[in-house]
Amino acid sequence: MNTPTLAVTDLSRRFGSGPTEVLAVRNVSLAVAPGEVVLIMGPSGSGKTTLLLMLGALLRPSGGEIRLDGEVLTNRPERELPAIRLRRFGFIFQDFNLLSALSAIENVALVGVMGGMSSKEAKARATDLLTQFGLLERLRFRPELLSGGEKQRVAIARALVNDPTFILADEPTANLDAKNGRELMRLLRSIAKEQGRSIVIVSHDERIRDIADRVLWLEDGSLKEMTALSVDPVCAMRVEQEKALISIWDGEPFTFCSKGCRDEFLQAPYRFFPDTAAGGRHAAALRDAVRMETAVGAV
Amino acid sequence: MFALARNNLFRSRMKALMAIGGVALAMMLVLSLDAILAGLENRIGAFVERAGADVWVAQSGVRNMHMASSAVPRGLVDQVRQVPGVAEATPIRYLTNVVRSGDQDYIATVIGLPVGATMGLPNALVPGGTMPKSGQVVIDGAVGKAGANVGDGVRILGSTFEISGRSEGLASSLSSLAFIPLSDLDRMLGNDRVVSYVLVRAAPGVSAESLSAAIETRVNGVTASTRTQFAGEERRVVRDMSTEIAVIMNLAGLLIGFAVMALSIYTATASRLPEYGVLKAVGASTRRLAGVVVTQAALTVVVGLVLGLIAAYATALIAPHLDPLFDLEITFASVVKVSLVSFAVAALAAIAPIIQIAGLDPAVVFRRRIA
Secondary structure (H helix, E strand, O other), rough: OOOOOOOEEEEEEEEEOOOEEEEEEEEEEEEEEOEEEEEEOOOOOOOOHHHHHHHOOOOOOOOEEEEEEEOOOOOOHHHHHEEEOOOHHHEEOOOOOOOOOOOHHHHHHHHHOOOOOOOOHHHHHHHHHHHHHOHHOOOOOOHHHHHHHHHHHHHHHHHHOOOOOOOEEOOOOOOOOOHHHHHHHHHHHHHHHHHHOOEEOOOOOOHHHHHOOOOEEEOOOOEHHHHHHHHHHOOOEEEEEOEEEEEEEEEEEEOOOOEEEEEEEOOOOHOOOOOOOHHHHHHHHHHHHHHHHHHHHHO | HHHHHHHHHHHOOOHHHHHHHHHHHHHHHHHHHHHHHHHHHHHHHHHHHOOOOOOOHHHHHHOOOOOOOOOOOOHHHHHHHHHOOOOEEEEEEEEEEEEEEEEEEEEEEEEEEEEEEEEEOOOOOOOOOOOOOEEEEEEHHHHHOOOOOOOOOEEEEEEEEEEEEEEOOOOOOOOOEEEHHHHHHHHHOOOOOOEEEEEEEEEEOOOEEEEEHHHHHHOOOEEEEHHHHHHHHHHHHHHHHHHHEEEEHHHHHHHHHHHHHHHHHHHHHHHHHHHHHHHHHHHHOHHHHHHHHHHHHHHHHHHHHHHHHHHHHHHHHHHHHHOOOOOOOOHHHHHHHHHHHHHHHHHHHHHHHHHHHHHHOOHHHOOOOOO
């Protein structure tokens, strides 16, 4: 791996103290290479937002270290963080978060001006980015006149205007339809691969797995590689294979988060696979059995 | 950031109209009040300025007309005439009373003029009028405005006078003027031993200052003031009388302006707080965002002030047509004062929103719907 754009070591965050203390993120280590797209998934309450805020220099960790382009951020004084966020991070939000009083070009250029560009330079850069993203005809449109997909492309242009090396995206497809979601994913991937920017996406959207170089699972504040996890067919939770309960059905192994899920599965396994050949066979047998029981009952 | 401040202000036209309109209205009120007082001061001094006298001689210690009483023994008039440098001296007598026209009373300065007087005369007689003879009066101000015409009768101190003419440009909204023969005023007051003032014209080449000093030196028991001093004192009295009212009204106007501005800026900021949070999250410093709020407040003031000025000037232009006694004079000093106070008010109005922004945690923008 090249020198990572983002390197996180033993990152932790506690909230509260004493008996009410909560460890939202525990000893997370992560390295994101230039041009790499990393997807972080996890159930609600797993610590995704806390991790996201720390990665974005919006929340100080209780322990551990974050390096951006080799430079330690976690020891920088609070007053220096806004400038770092402005010039070296790009943020993409779930709700687009465009300023309603400004047009598309003004939304993008404003962040450029804040980053030190002259108004003219910022407008030229904003025009260039928005044109690349197919929004040339929408430069003067206010957010209310843009579709969800267009808003998110404006938001991406805003994230890129100061040429950051690292982009942090929070549920970027959550408010987009399938078509716009796919387009956005393609766009993010091309930004990573063609421009060498590192992207960390926090999302529940399974579709994003298609463009991610790596998928990480965050649960109880800890990160796990998705490749080492499998899905419980009953509750759909992702479970570590090493610690999971395993049963064989129809010649295949299945993993379970708990004994309850395994027992429920084993009572009627075909219910969980209606579309497979084995599941279909068993479902047909079950329907026949039910019809027979119903007929007997009627007699 | 200027674009953001501008667009935040004008994004909702109705809100912008209310904020700027409120500020403009408050500024117009303050400017108009100042203009009314300035106009009144001018009007109050108009008779003194236009009486034609270089020096006003009054009872010792008296330096103005308004709210003052002066009694100069008539024998001193000749002493004044004999002071070197005096070209001409005209005694006048005056008192403040009411002029009754029909069933209406009008506060008026009644001025008694000697026969053949060349100073202290009515300013500009409306065509068709003549100087008053015994039993006649020339009126200036509200009486004439109320519809009294040449040939009509008015009552002054219980006697009836026939209007022989009307003049313009001397009365104020506070008081009218009525010019009658000195002998009639003496008769009504029951004596001819005193006059109120001696109006003195200086000989060519003699300055008013040196002449007034010479009169005070040579004539005992009088105070001599140059026209400029006398008119200045006249205005000062009005100013002193109206200062408290002016301060209260100015404060009221500015408080209205402050309230409107503070409320509009506060609500404009509060309604966009999540957006300020986004800007903080992407890296805007609190100082920069405070600049947006201050710029927005300053814009509100500048536009409000310009509109307020236009409205005040329009009022000043229209008012004399509606009421000739009503003069509004917008002074440069008043505009500067109102502008400075307005910007101070804008700065104050921006404090609460800035505190709000300073306390805003940028982390809250994650997963919060805005646009």
